[in-house]
Amino acid sequence: MAAPVQDAAAVRDRAPVRDAASASSAGPWSLRHLHLELLVSFAAAGAGRLRGQARLELRCERHGAGAELRLDAHPSLAVSRAALLPPPGGPGDAAGQALPVESRPFASYGSALHIALPQAPRAGQLLTLLIDYEAGEGPGVCWLSPEQTAGKQKPYMYTQGQAVLNRSFFPCFDTPSVKFTYSATVKVPEGFTAVMSATSWEKQKDNTFVFKMSQPIPSYLIALVVGDIVSADVGRGEGFRRAPELWELSRVWAEPCQIEAAKKEYDGVIEEFLVVGEKLFGPYVWGRYDILFMPPSFPFGGMENPCLTFVTPCLLAGDRSLVDVIIHEISHSWFGNLVTNATWGEFWLNEGFTMYAQRRISTEVYGLPYTCLEAATGRVLLRQHMDATGEDHPLNKLRVVIEPGVNPDDTYNETPYEKGYCFVSYLAHLVGNQSKFDAFLQAYVNRFKFQSITADDTLGFFLEYFPELKEKGVDSIPGFEFDRWLNTPGWPPYLPDLSPGQQLMRPADELAELWAADGLNMEAIEAVDITGWRTYQLVYFLDQILQKSPLPEGNVKRLSKMYPKISKAQNAELRLRWCQIVLKNNLEAEYSKVKDFLHSQGKQKYTLPVYRAMWGGSEATRALAMETFSATAPQLHVNVQNYVKKILGLGEAEA
Numbered sequence: 315m316a317a318p319v320q321d322a323a324a325v326r327d328r329a330p331v332r333d334a335a336s337a338s339s340a341g342p343w344s345l346r347h348l349h350l351e352l353l354v355s356f357a358a359a360g361a362g363r364l365r366g367q368a369r370l371e372l373r374c375e376r377h378g379a380g381a382e383l384r385l386d387a388h389p390s391l392a393v394s395r396a397a398l399l400p401p402p403g404g405p406g407d408a409a410g411q412a413l414p415v416e417s418r419p420f421a422s423y424g425s426a427l428h429i430a431l432p433q434a435p436r437a438g439q440l441l442t443l444l445i446d447y448e449a450g451e452g453p454g455v456c457w458l459s460p461e462q463t464a465g466k467q468k469p470y471m472y473t474q475g476q477a478v479l480n481r482s483f484f485p486c487f488d489t490p491s492v493k494f495t496y497s498a499t500v501k502v503p504e505g506f507t508a509v510m511s512a513t514s515w516e517k518q519k520d521n522t523f524v525f526k527m528s529q530p531i532p533s534y535l536i537a538l539v540v541g542d543i544v545s546a547d548v549g550r551g552e553g554f555r556r557a558p559e560l561w562e563l564s565r566v567w568a569e570p571c572q573i574e575a576a577k578k579e580y581d582g583v584i585e586e587f588l589v590v591g592e593k594l595f596g597p598y599v600w601g602r603y604d605i606l607f608m609p610p611s612f613p614f615g616g617m618e619n620p621c622l623t624f625v626t627p628c629l630l631a632g633d634r635s636l637v638d639v640i641i642h643e644i645s646h647s648w649f650g651n652l653v654t655n656a657t658w659g660e661f662w663l664n665e666g667f668t669m670y671a672q673r674r675i676s677t678e679v680y681g682l683p684y685t686c687l688e689a690a691t692g693r694v695l696l697r698q699h700m701d702a703t704g705e706d707h708p709l710n711k712l713r714v715v716i717e718p719g720v721n722p723d724d725t726y727n728e729t730p731y732e733k734g735y736c737f738v739s740y741l742a743h744l745v746g747n748q749s750k751f752d753a754f755l756q757a758y759v760n761r762f763k764f765q766s767i768t769a770d771d772t773l774g775f776f777l778e779y780f781p782e783l784k785e786k787g788v789d790s791i792p793g794f795e796f797d798r799w800l801n802t803p804g805w806p807p808y809l810p811d812l813s814p815g816q817q818l819m820r821p822a823d824e825l826a827e828l829w830a831a832d833g834l835n836m837e838a839i840e841a842v843d844i845t846g847w848r849t850y851q852l853v854y855f856l857d858q859i860l861q862k863s864p865l866p867e868g869n870v871k872r873l874s875k876m877y878p879k880i881s882k883a884q885n886a887e888l889r890l891r892w893c894q895i896v897l898k899n900n901l902e903a904e905y906s907k908v909k910d911f912l913h914s915q916g917k918q919k920y921t922l923p924v925y926r927a928m929w930g931g932s933e934a935t936r937a938l939a940m941e942t943f944s945a946t947a948p949q950l951h952v953n954v955q956n957y958v959k960k961i962l963g964l965g966e967a968e969a
C-alpha cells in the first residue's frame with residue numbers, strides 16, 4: 315500500500331476553484347477528514363433507510379469566512395441536528411454545542427444547508443462539526459427490490475456519487491474541487507455485507523463494517539454498497555511481474571450466484587493492466603484494485619470508485635472477451651481519481667485523458683491495429699452525437715459553461731471522451747515522440763496528484779514541460795489554437811491517425827460485403843476464418859452487416875448458423891448488435907434472443923437501442939417490445955424505465 319498523504323490541505327497550493335454546481339461555502343474552508351457513522355435498514359417494500367451521523371473536520375483557510383457555513387445537501391436528506399464539538403482535550407459537552415441549521419432551496423438537484431457558527435472563525439482555526447441525518451430514496455442512494463438483483467432473494471442498496479448525487483447520501487462540500495480523506499462505520503442487517511471505495515475494509519461484531527480511505531478524494535468518489543455479496547481473490551496471473559508486497563491482491567465482489575463466473579472471467583488478468591499502467595503513468599497509489607459486479611439493473615457500464623470499481627454484470631461475457639473494458643476504469647486510477655477536474659465543466663480532463671491512457675495501455679497489451687479499431691468505434695459515436703445535436707451545440711466544447719441551476723449530469727455526452735481524446739492526441743502529436751509524451755504524462759500525474767485542476771493548469775504545465783514548444787507558440791497555431799480546442803464547439807480540428815486499424819477493418823468489410831450479396835458465395839465466405847477476431851473486430855463486422863440490413867431473404871439465418879460465436883455470444887457488445895440485426899431483418903426465429911438479452915441486464919446503453927429498434931420495426935417487433943417491457947420493467951432502474959416509456963410512447967417520462 316502506498317504511504318498516505320499527511321494532510322489533504324497541504325498539497326493544495328491555491329484556493330479551490332468556484333464551482334457553480336455547489337451551494338457550499340467550500341472556498342474559505344478545507345475539509346481535512348469526513349467520518350460517517352451509518353445504520354442501514356431495508357424496508358419490506360420500497361426504499362429502506364439510512365440513519366447516520368457525519369463528522370466533518372474543517373479548517374478555516376482564510377479570513378472572511380463569516381459566521382455561517384454552507385454544505386451541499388438534498389431535500390431527501392433529513393437533518394435533525396448540527397453541533398459543534400469542543401476542541402480535543404478542551405472543556406465542553408461531548409455531545410457538542412447545538413447550532414442553528416436550516417435547509418434552503420438551491421437547484422433541482424440539491425439544497426443548501428446553512429449552519430450558523432457561534433462566531434466567525436480565524437484563519438487556521440480547526441472546527442469539528444457533527445450532523446445527524448437520515449437519507450431515504452435520493453438520486454444518489456438506490457434501493458433495489460429482490461427482483462432487481464441477480465439472486466432475486468434479498469434487497470440491495472448502492473450509491474452513485476458522480477456527478478452531484480452524493481449530496482443526497484451525506485451533507486458535504488459536494489464539489490470535485492475539494493479533496494479529503496474519509497472513514498466510515500456501517501452497521502447492516504444480518505445476512506448482508508457492506509463494501510466501500512476505501513483502502514481498508516474490516517468486519518467487526520454485530521455486522522458492523524469499518525472503512526478507511528487514506529488518500530484524499532473528492533466527494534463523488536465515496537461509494538457504498540450493501541447487499542448479499544461475497545468476494546473471491548483474483549490475481550497473480552502470468553502477467554504479474556511486480557514484487558508481491560507492493561500491493562494487495564485484487565478481489566472480485568458479486569452476489570453469490572455470480573461469484574464463480576466473476577472469478578473465472580477475471581482471474582489473473584487485472585494485474586497485467588495495473589503493471590502496464592504503472593509503467594506508463596507512475597505508481598498505483600490506491601493499494602488495492604477490486605471489482606464489484608453490480609446487479610443486472612445497474613444502469614451504467616462502470617464507475618471508477620477508487621479501490622473498488624463498480625461494473626455492470628454485462629462484463630461477465632464468459633470468454634474474457636470484455637476484459638479490456640476494465641482498462642478504462644483502471645486508467646481512472648491516474649486520470650480522474652488522482653488528478654481531478656476542479657469543476658464538471660472541464661470533465662474532459664477526467665475522461666479525455668482517461669481515453670488516451672486506456673488506449674496507451676491497450677496498445678501495449680493488444681497492439682496498435684486493435685487499439686485503432688476500438689478508437690474508430692469511439693469516433694463513430696462522436697460523429698453520431700455531433701450529427702444528432704449539430705456541431706455548433708454549446709455542449710460540443712471541451713470547456714462547457716455550466717450555468718447556475720443547470721444539472722451537470724444534463725451536460726453529459728461523448729465530447730469530453732472522444733474530442734478530449736483527440737486533443738490529448740494532438741498534444742502528443744505536437745511533441746512528436748511517444749516516449750517523450752509518456753514521460754510528460756507521468757510528470758503531469760506527479761505534479762498534480764491529489765489535486766483538482768483546470769485546463770489552464772494542464773496546458774500551462776505542458777508548455778512549461780516543453781519550453782521549445784512554448785517558444786514556437788504551439789498554443790496559437792491558426793486553426794489549432796488551444797483556446798479554440800477548449801472554447802469552440804464542433805468537430806475536432808485534429809484527428810489522430812487510426813489507419814493501422816485498417817488491417818483489421820478490411821477483412822471485416824470484405825466479409826460483410828459477401829454476406830450482403832444476393833446469391834451467397836459460400837466458398838469465399840468459408841475461406842474467411844474469424845476464429846481469431848477479437849471483440850471490436852467482430853463489433854465492426856456486425857456494424858457493417860447492420861448498415862446493409864435488411865439483407866436478402868435467408869442470409870441472416872445462414873449467417874447465424876455459420877457463426878455461433880456471434881449469434882450465441884454472451885458478450886453484451888455482440889449481443890446488442892445481434893439483436894439489432896435480428897430485428898432489422900425480421901428474423902422471428904431469434905426474437906427469443908432479444909427477449910433474453912433484455913431480461914438478463916438493464917444497462918441503459920444496451921437497453922434503449924434495442925427498444926428503439928423494436929419500436930422502429932414491424933407490428934410483431936412492437937408487440938415484442940410491449941410484452942418484454944411489461945415483464946422486465948420492475949427490474950429496471952427508474953431512469954431507464956422512464957426512457958423506455960418515452961420510446962414506447964407510454965408518456966410519464968421525467969425531465
Ligand SMILES: [Zn+2]
Binds near residue numbers: 646
Ligand atoms: Zn470514464
